[in-house]
Amino acid sequence: MAAEYGTVVNAENVVAVGYGDFGTKSSEVRAKMAKRLAESVRAALADADLPGTVERRWARILVETDETDPVAEVIATLPGVVWARPAVLTDATVDAVRDALRTLSTERGHGSDESFAVESRRVGPPSAHPFSSRDLKVEGGSAVQAGTDAPVDLDHPDRTYRVEVRDDEAFVSAVQMDGPGGLPLGTQGRAVVLLSGGIDSPVAAWRMMRRGCSVAPVYVDLGDYGGADHRARATEVATTLLRRAPDEDVRLHVVPGGEVVQAVVDELHDTRMLSLRRAMLAAGEAVAREVGAHSVVTGESLGQKSSQTGANLAATDAAVSLPVHRPLLTADKTDIVEEARALGTFSDSTLPVGCERVAPSHPETNATVEAVEAAEPDDLLSMAREAAADRSVVDLEP
Numbered sequence: 001m002a003a004e005y006g007t008v009v010n011a012e013n014v015v016a017v018g019y020g021d022f023g024t025k026s027s028e029v030r031a032k033m034a035k036r037l038a039e040s041v042r043a044a045l046a047d048a049d050l051p052g053t054v055e056r057r058w059a060r061i062l063v064e065t066d067e068t069d070p071v072a073e074v075i076a077t078l079p080g081v082v083w084a085r086p087a088v089l090t091d092a093t094v095d096a097v098r099d100a101l102r103t104l105s106t107e108r109g110h111g112s113d114e115s116f117a118v119e120s121r122r123v124g125p126p127s128a129h130p131f132s133s134r135d136l137k138v139e140g141g142s143a144v145q146a147g148t149d150a151p152v153d154l155d156h157p158d159r160t161y162r163v164e165v166r167d168d169e170a171f172v173s174a175v176q177m178d179g180p181g182g183l184p185l186g187t188q189g190r191a192v193v194l195l196s197g198g199i200d201s202p203v204a205a206w207r208m209m210r211r212g213c214s215v216a217p218v219y220v221d222l223g224d225y226g227g228a229d230h231r232a233r234a235t236e237v238a239t240t241l242l243r244r245a246p247d248e249d250v251r252l253h254v255v256p257g258g259e260v261v262q263a264v265v266d267e268l269h270d271t272r273m274l275s276l277r278r279a280m281l282a283a284g285e286a287v288a289r290e291v292g293a294h295s296v297v298t299g300e301s302l303g304q305k306s307s308q309t310g311a312n313l314a315a316t317d318a319a320v321s322l323p324v325h326r327p328l329l330t331a332d333k334t335d336i337v338e339e340a341r342a343l344g345t346f347s348d349s350t351l352p353v354g355c356e357r358v359a360p361s362h363p364e365t366n367a368t369v370e371a372v373e374a375a376e377p378d379d380l381l382s383m384a385r386e387a388a389a390d391r392s393v394v395d396l397e398p
């Protein structure tokens with residue numbers, strides 16, 4: 001069918017990658033971030049064993065490849081990517097754009113009952129091209145219609161074709177894969193993430209990654225209160241996160257926390273969970289200082305558990321001097337679960353381990369730092385720091 005309409009002039013298969021959040025920064029910072037994103041793209045394609053030549057051009061990253069759809073899918077998982085579009089690169093003429101649109105609509109099986117719209121963007125002074133962006137929409141729309149008989153719907157189209165013209169080239173695409181946005185990974189330093197095998201902390205880790213922060217995941221092995229299943233789940237979610245950090249050295253730091261938990265259980269009651277969190281933060285901070293991280297991240301959210309009231313979070317933070325970031329502080333559980341599902345880290349199996357077994361029947365909900373410190377064994381935080389020094393570092397297989 002496609003041959004009937006002629007082949008696309010000078011067509012090359014590409015994936016065009018759009019990035020957004022750093023578009024407003026100075027040209028120097030923008031160039032640095034785009035370079036970093038291009039490196040991530042290159043590494044992600046190598047990890048996925050997909051071919052592609054990556055190039056930075058204008059405010060885009062272009063990947064020349066024969067496998068446009070799988071390549072775009074992989075790229076759309078990376079922090080900093082707003083969209084990835086499989087596209088044909090053709091001449092910046094109305095005829096070439098018409099040909100490309102007609103061919104794409106046929107190749108992509110556009111049915112006559114599917115409405116569509118053509119969006120267009122033309123960059124450059126009016127004199128640069130003998131047509132306007134509106135001409136591209138009108139002419140492009142009629143080309144799609146001629147091949148498909150499909151109706152135009154500019155408000156709620158089933159399909160959106162996109163044309164972008166710059167200088168003497170046009171990108172024409174029929175599909176867009178939305179990325180997470182944010183900033184390229186590695187542009188915002190490194191943070192330690194206290195990563196349990198639960199639902200929340202992987203989402204918190206991802207939110208930091210999405211804003212460009214490299215992460216060092218730390219799992220505290222709870223000894224008799226934990227278990228192999230719990231640790232395996234933490235390893236699994238860390239591995240899932242690592243796939244979105246293709247050129248980063250992400251390893252799981254496993255801190256042996258059995259003695260710390262036992263001390264908390266033996267010596268404390270109402271404030272147990274608070275002291276356990278404080279010990280975890282102290283261990284996280286110790287790792288952070290070793291791996292050059294600027295902060296410690298947790299998956300806590302305000303009021304989600306008794307240990308997560310505003311007062312209790314304040315008493316927890318007093319255990320460390322590095323900043324503690326809680327990207328989920330104001331998030332609802334239903335939204336966190338949805339995000340975890342999209343991320344691929346959600347597990348609905350509940351393991352009878354850890355916090356459930358340590359939690360007291362009447363937990364403190366309105367702690368003061370003084371009261372928590374007074375009840376806590378004097379050496380608890382130093383025990384946690386020593387445990388951090390004894391940690392093992394586990395390589396993760398993507």
Ligand SMILES: Nc1ncnc2c1ncn2[C@@H]1O[C@H](COP(=O)(O)OP(=O)(O)OP(=O)(O)O)[C@@H](O)[C@H]1O
Pocket residue numbers: 193194195196197198199200201202218219220221222280297298299300301304305307354355
């Ligand atoms: N075994 C662990 N190792 C490392 N960090 C942990 C561990 N258990 C809890 N944390 C950290 O403490 C935070 C609070 O844990 P808690 O179990 O109270 O809450 P949660 O909301 O169920 O979190 P999650 O779903 O991440 O387990 C977690 O989000 C995580 O950052």
